[in-house]
Amino acid sequence: MDTYIAHYRQEDRTAQLLSTHLKEVQQYCEIVGKKMNVQHIAGLVGMLHDFGKYSEAFQTYIREAIEHPESPPKRGSVNHSTAGGQLLLLFWSKQADTKLLAELLANVIYTHHGSLLDFINTEGESPFLKRPFIEDDIKKMASQFFNEVIPQQQFNTYMNAALKEYLTLIKEKSAEEIARLNFFLAKYLFSALIDADRTNARDFDENKSSDYQEVSYVPQFMQYKERLTKALQLKQQQALQNRITTSRQYLSDQCAEKATLPTGIYTLSIPTGGGKTLASLRFALSHVLHHRQQRIINIIPFTTIIEQNAKEVRTLLETDDLLEHHSNIIEDEDLQEGSHTFEALQQRRKMQSAKDNWESPLIYSTMVQFLNIIYAEKSRYTRRFHQLANSVIIFDEIQSLPVKTISLFNEAMMFLKEYCNTTIILCTATQPALEHVEHYLHIDGELIDELDKVLPDFKRTAVTSLVREQDWTYEEVAQFATEKMGQVDNLLIIVNTKTAAKKLYQLLSDDGWNVQHLSTSMCPAHRQKILAEMRETIKTAEKLICVSTQLIEAGVDVSFQCVIRAQAGLDSIAQAAGRCNRNGEAAVRDVYVINLKKPSERYLQTIVTGIEETGMILRDMSLDETLYDGDLLSMDAMKRYFKHYYYALKHELNYTIDEGLQLYDLAFSANASFVPSTLAGRLLNRHAFKTVGRHFHVIDTQTTSVIVPYEQGNELITQLEAYDAIDFSRFVKQAQQYSVNVFPYERRLLEQYGMLAVYETPFSKIYYVREGAYSENDGLDIAGDAELGLLTM
Template sequence: MFVAHIRESDLKEQSVSDHLREVQLISEQIGEKIGIAHITGLAGMLHDMGKFSDAFQTYLREAVANPEQPPKRGSVDHSTAGGKFLMEGYHQRYTLLMECIANAIYSHHGQLKDMVTADGTSPFWERKDYRDDLEYEKVKERFFREMYTATYMDEYIGKAVQEFNLFIQNLGKKYIDISFGKSEIRVTMTLLTKYIFSALLDADRTNTRQFEDNEQVEKPYNVRSLFSDFDKRLEEHLQKFKQQDSQNEIMSLRQRMSDMCEEKALLSTGIYTLSIPTGGGKTLASLRFALKHALAHKKERIIYVVPFTTIIEQNANEVRRILHADDYVLEHHSNVIEQEKNDAESLSYEDYQRNKRLKIAKDNWDAPIIFTTMVQFLDTFYQGKSRNTRRLHNLSNSIVIFDEVQSVPIKCISLFNEALNFLTNVANTTAILCTATQPALEYVQKKIKIQGELIDDLPTITKAFKRTNIVNKLKPDGWQTVEIAEFVKEKLSEVDSVLIILNTKTVVKKLYHELENANVKIVHLSTSMCAAHRKVILEDVRKDLKNGEKIVCVSTQLIEAGVDVSFECVIRSLAGLDSIAQAAGRCNRHGEVASRYVYVINHAEEYLKMLQTIAAGAEKSKYILIDIEKDPLLFEGEILSAAAMSNYFQNFYEEFKSYLNYPTKVGVDIYEMLFGENIDFVEEYGNAPFWMHSSFETAAKYFNVIDSKTHAVLVPYGEGKEMIAEIESSRIIQDLSQFIRKAQQYTVNVFDQDLRTLINNSQLEKVDFGYASIYIAKEGAYDEQYGMNYEGEAKLGMLMI
């Protein structure tokens, strides 16, 4: 028997033919979702064809016989043969299809190969050269003997070709009202290759795990039954709220918008906007739409994509509570700490299985409801690591709800739009763009097609929901910190709570100092504090606001990210119109009174040279403020109207149009590397014998949703102190992955220059474990008022807020 795997626990063997057939079956099921069962099935049946070689069989036996000194992992190539089989026998007839499938097979133990590189090579084309032609002929003969005949393979590939031709025809129909040509095919084939790769990765990893764990194939969720139950529970919850809050105008408006979402649930698959005003209950309104849309169109999962991890926990907990869905809501983001709950002795069998299933689901997003971040979503498409790409196929036949969609980084706009186009045009997925400040993604060059808005008569709703008046307080020479402090004190004679949001940590700290003698409780918030620290402060702030205490909060824009607080007065330093709208959402949030004031100022002491997008957004907002002052009827006289917001984003994207395709230091942007002709790289290569030009691996190398120019520093706050003590005492971390996840609540991201300052002041230590290293802050480097202190003068002690 030719062996694919040998189980470690009992040395049971899985044959190559069994593994290939089982992976083929799973791959077909994944491909069937978008009508390409035989295409993905082909990748599954051929991916480990090379394991029929003598070299691999010897390698596997030696690994088991000599566990102390096994042969080097991956030293025997078993993933070339299947791709070579397709390229050698079928590439000339079915060029594009074979390139997509062969690349997935070649790459299933790493990243998709570059078709061309900057230095004029083609890792993809070179991969077809099998190291031993005689061995390859033997592999083919064994495959035909143990698996399928040549006739069967021709017929199966014929079916894959039929699927591909139908796929292209249907795609043309999707694009019938806009251009559909070579460029659209390039985009789609690049992402189709990623889908095939995702299907193969998940099928291969799933089958291997099931064999290694000696598990039966798991029954899939009965999603239709689950969603039906969830829908009933949500309706019961909303009915209770409707009865309790019928006299509250804000609650009535929320109910009205929620009802509109329910009515629109029968709409066809596509991209829709949901422009519920800030504080309008978009989480539950979008969930209401999603559950009913899923039932109407047989969608398989609902995925919430949120910009910041700080928002996820509260939203996920709310959904779990309302739907009674603890077992079916998966959180997947960097702050999740996996507790060791798989101890069968301390858990019931049902709980053990439930926890295990959710843990496994993190690998491929196989759960009915998922909460994740924009970083994780974009990484699924554009980060080359197999653990990211593996889950891509489970975005198909789903509903993806993007919360605060305007937060997509400017450099990722085109890549984000193409991901959405693929999901809706190819993968049968509905996308909901949720925000009060729609970012006009249909007006950029690489645009999306929006089917419509879920809220009817949006201008009327927005006006009815209006809870604040935006006041232009811009000065020709800007505001000094002293002047802002005096203005805050003046407002405190009228109201009990004031929130000031500034654009940089430096001026936030300076204003906090200036207000210390204001004879009122002052709170400071910035990203110089670790997440756990900010959470404690915000909980305290909420209590004070609820109790009507006099309080002033001075913060960076982090408080705009879905933080549920309601101040009586907000002062916002000039920024993008979307940021001003988010700031306004922290004022009179629940309609406590008819209206409150949000003052927009221009801070003279803010240094924005390194914050280009904030500076440009502020400039665009300033012109709109001035224009409305000149013509009160412009944009319906509302700076935060949909018309004003659309105008703002169109002008903003126009200024940054050269950044929208994700530029790189090699002079070719990622969009061109993946979706374009990639001329620069192709010319370096010469006469390319392949149609696809995508540089998958190079693009992944340069792709980061958030520029990683910072270093994570573990700080001595709360449990962070204990973690630092553990490091300093033992210099050993037993479970590094769990330690890192937990540490993220107690870390601060520090820029290079500040890191050097801390090191020079002896406030920082780098601890090296051999397999990893971590920066830890000394006690004097972290302050309970300000967070990280770069001058080494922090004072630990009572929480002085």
């Protein structure tokens, strides 16, 4: 054939040459690979990913599709993604080191339209080895490739450069260390390839330039640093001058002074109310400029805090160039063979581009999104993985990290630190013991000097345990709150489940109190409105009670005169205390711990374990009042809590799944017990990528994001129902503020009552809720008990 085609743009009947596509994807991959010194390895998968399109079968297929768009050939009828990987295996199959790398790259190339294959699965089979061989002559295809893309001699030189990069990575490493490295390297290369491939296809569809360059946000970061410095100076001048504001300034200054530290993993143990959000940003802006890193990523457990923090940062830095990523409003559907048209494929690309690939200088997202990027199966997550390299990643409220993901989290952080020039900041007033578990995290230091001298300045609450042998009833809690409201103007009650919050809200409302209710059943815009109203009410000293789930604890900037906390983990109690007397308005305020009925251990095992371990500390302190200096929230008490908490849950730390298998072993083990002798000699890599991805869920029950009819959410739903022309990039960002994540049983109830609707395309679905299922008081109003969404997407 005279011309080899990769893609076709129907609007102007223009074809993208295959050689052009391969070179441009290679260029993009090299830029990504450079961030971890694997530019030739990454470039190799870029230039070979569509090598199979040089087959006569594929060229016949694409020409038929172009000439007969009304009845195109069946999608997938020609295999084009296998040949590039097979070419590498033919070149690099004789020596162990080259075969190890060739297998990894072949897996990436094989699956660039899907997800990485298991080298060996739990049944002792190899989906990787079962990849069908193409029928076309690879040598004939290679001849055309060398003629159009790169001369063979240059290709050989390029491959040698790639191999040199790999040998440098694995030098003097054990088999176990190489296995862990290879898992993440494959993920990184897969991320680079699918981002490059999809970006190039989109640019061709939209007739945009494809001259890819390394991204630099240095001018923006310099401007942001200057604006933040001025804003902080103004805040300091306007703040109430007391020991707390003085100590906040000290902590902030310490972060600025430590910005020239080497890249690494650091803790930032600023006490609750100590201003860690802006102090960590101050460190990050100086650090990213000092090390010429590319972006600052803030990972936060609750969407409530993302909304609050992102809004504050946008205002202080005077920028809209901040990506706030909560959830995936657009839900992908699996491709159905033969069900598409070229128009549908083009629409899908536009839908995919609406889901940002995290190409932004400032990103605020959740722990669910972050962990999915590394371990979940779907390529829409993995596409963002390479953006974690050469960045500063700030984990706010790191104590909220799900227990079952701790070992997986620690390994990912060590990879980013050691190979990707990434700096990790673990922020919390209650540091978890991540360096004391089996697969530990090597922490390079604490950013605050002489922290123990600062902590007393932030002691502004007295915690009293009212835990008793018999659980408190809802009526008793309501009565106790009523008594306290005779002494204070406002009060916060925090409970462990949405059902408990709803019951207390109703009881107190019936008693005539001005009550506000916060729940993950409410969309972000709704919660922000309630928080804003509460802050105004607190300013005016009007009577107010707020009943909330745990979502209010982690960093929500609101200060109550009294807090009642249902017994929970010690870290949760400390965070609840942080919502009391937050700015030192009084010398000391009261926080009470009471014991409501424990939630179901079936769904909330970690909460129940936290309650039990806190109960042990309370018991010991009741027997010895001098224990932990009489302070339930002391650093020594917190260390003791996490040590025993993780020990009690040690069987969960490696993410245990069916029949005692652990995702940690499936991902990283170089000597997995299920590897049969028949495969041991045929494969050097043994990672079960697909199995890990299929089983990995940050929260045990997967949720569906639905748009709700609240304020502007009604307008978004109207657009969907009218099937108007929608700018999906803008739509998704708006919809995040008006969406709620529902559990499977909630979705079934919505469907049963005819309250759930869907906007469908051939490849995606957007769910929304009809009028009547959402209320001002309760949010998404579905009967029944619900699990607490501790980490909302």
